[in-house]
Amino acid sequence: MEAWEQQYKAILEEMEKHPVLHDLENDELQPMIWYKKWLVGCACGGDYPYCMYVKKGRSDKLLVFMIGGGLSINEETARGPGTLKRILQGKVGFYTDEVQPGNERWFFRLPENKGILTLEENNCFADWNIAMVNYGTGDFHIGQRDFSYTDENGNPQVLHHRGYANFKACLAHITRWFPNPEKLLIAGESAGAFAVPAIAGDVIAAFPKCTDVTVCSDSALMLSDRWPQIVRETWNAPQHIAEGVQTDNILVDFFRQLVGQIGERARYLFLCGVGDTALTTFQNYFDIGILAYTPEGAAHMGKALTRQVEQLQALGVPFHFYIHDFKQPDGLTQHMTLAASTFLEGQVSGISPMQWLDDAVNGKTYNVGMDLLPR
Template identity: 30%
Template sequence: MRKISKALKISIIGLLSVIIIGSFAIYAFVIKRPTAIPEIVDTKPYEWNRVELGEKVQSSNGSGYHLLTKKGENRNWIIFFSGGGVSWDQNSAAHPIKLKNLLSGKDSGNYFPNIPFYLLSLLGGMFDNKNPNNPFREWNIVYIPYSTGDFHVGKHDAEYKKDDGSSFTMHYNGQNNVQSSLEWIYANVDKPEKLLIAGESAGGFGSAFWAGEISNHYKESEIYQYSDSSFLKSDKWPEVVDKEWHADFEKTFGFAAESDLIGSAFKGNRRLLPANIVLLQSYSLYDEILIHFQNKINDYTGPLDEKNISDWSRQMRQSVKELASTLPNYYYYLTDYDRNNKGTTSHTFSSQKTFYKAEQDGVKLLTWLDDIINNQNNYSVGSKFLEELDQ
């Protein structure tokens, strides 16, 4: 879902300019590249490493797929599911995210069809071990990239047609990619002291879906599941996950998909996960990217106006309120931080500069996460936004 922001567009254009100029030395410096390694023991602390996973993995366009890891200096681990858009039918699949669309000012597209070559250059926030304010700077990280448009759950090669009538195959291969990633993780990550199963945007769905499988393997760990900016409501979801993505969803994950897809995952997980697991969500109150995608999925072609923005925000807050009233060990962070003149707010915190800047009612997002995960001080932030629903 992560529609490319203005800042990201500028950075990508800058990188492309370097390529056009042909300055290979500068290009190699700007674009961070992971080192290929077979096992975590072969890695140096705080360096990104690339893990090849075998024959079952691939991106939606048939290109390669790999896992990313970064060794820390304690026994705590983050398993992070990347975001990057969604494909829900033939038309959406026919319009992947393309750099040339960014350069021409067109809609950037719906999903990443492969792992972007500039991915590591985008991973700040909780992945920045050089920032002394990062409460996770010493943690180990496994990063599961996302390039299949299926919230990490698809298992189907769909035959589609482009706008010009030509055919293409959409590889909804998220399920195989995650399962292959988990095989490597289980073989290399032994009994984390603390385990944070997290994801942002599309990856927030993925982290919630796969939390049951992962927590079942690491029963002795202190586990937290965190979905950052992952709310898209549509009556289409039950059909999309099984008829488009062929996820065999209820059998695979233990609960049925509902129109509030992330809500159904959190409610289902409360029955399936260990009783002591802590469930976390964070939302920007008027998330422009999530509103954009919910409009597209639900075939809304009207303007992005105050009513459209408020409708999405109210639906999201209703979902959070229901979860907060029914689930033990569930905590949320809601903020209208940095609302712009369009009346919208930015998308995701985990990998962004807003991870350090976002603040609500005197509490920064990173302080909230630090308090809960590192200091066992559990609380929610932004309750006034739920109280407004009753006014």
């Protein structure tokens, strides 16, 4: 047995012996317990079973959290699924195509990934109801197409870009569990951060009585003239989402469209690190066809982040930002903050991301770290 196989076996055995998530079978949510709900009729990109994660808090506040996990935009990327097995083998993974065991391990077992999801009392969001829309389709949660490709061994395969159907199935459960939230926060990281403004209109419409709404995207910036084609042809996103994608900046397009739909009904938030390592890596793939981090790419992304902030500020509604320079263990800029330990512990100008977000959902919005943006 190879080393990666031993590691994979050990991970599965540990998860079985010490379960963190409880299977939700009868829809009876006990407070302050994390559950996973398997959804019949839904599928991950690799046709694996699909589930969502949910926790009932001790309040009527609701966080709808959009999980990230890469993307697939063509046949080459489709050939690089990011199953836990492949990752342990050191193979390139462009996108998550299974939610278990990888996502459960990532969000609930790695000690550096706690943040907004932790039940610890020092988390201002511990009392919130949290519904996590899982991700395993490589399509920013908006796809509606089965994509045919040939795998590394020359065999025909299908990547199920069914993110939108999975999201809608999750939303149906969320509205039943938490029908009347007093506060609604729609947030997400990475691919989920791109999804936030794309699907926020659907979420807000599902809670028509809730007037206290905040949307927050964490770590999203990727530029390409191909976005309109990818969204319409590769992913076949719903028309009401696809029609808003018109430029090389898909996040700004999604937010522009959302602002046109709901105006100032929501507070608009964005956080990101300058020279974000993962975003730099994927941007290099778009620009030069290589999925790799480079210092030159990071410098380019820093300047692109400045431009994106300016574009979001120009959308005609109050938009507020948390810009950071948090580092990974390798010294490069951290990707994703909401579910990381730096959400509680990291600080810019003496303010943690948790404090900034908690203030925002309670009506006190402001910017942090704007002086870190390259000029």
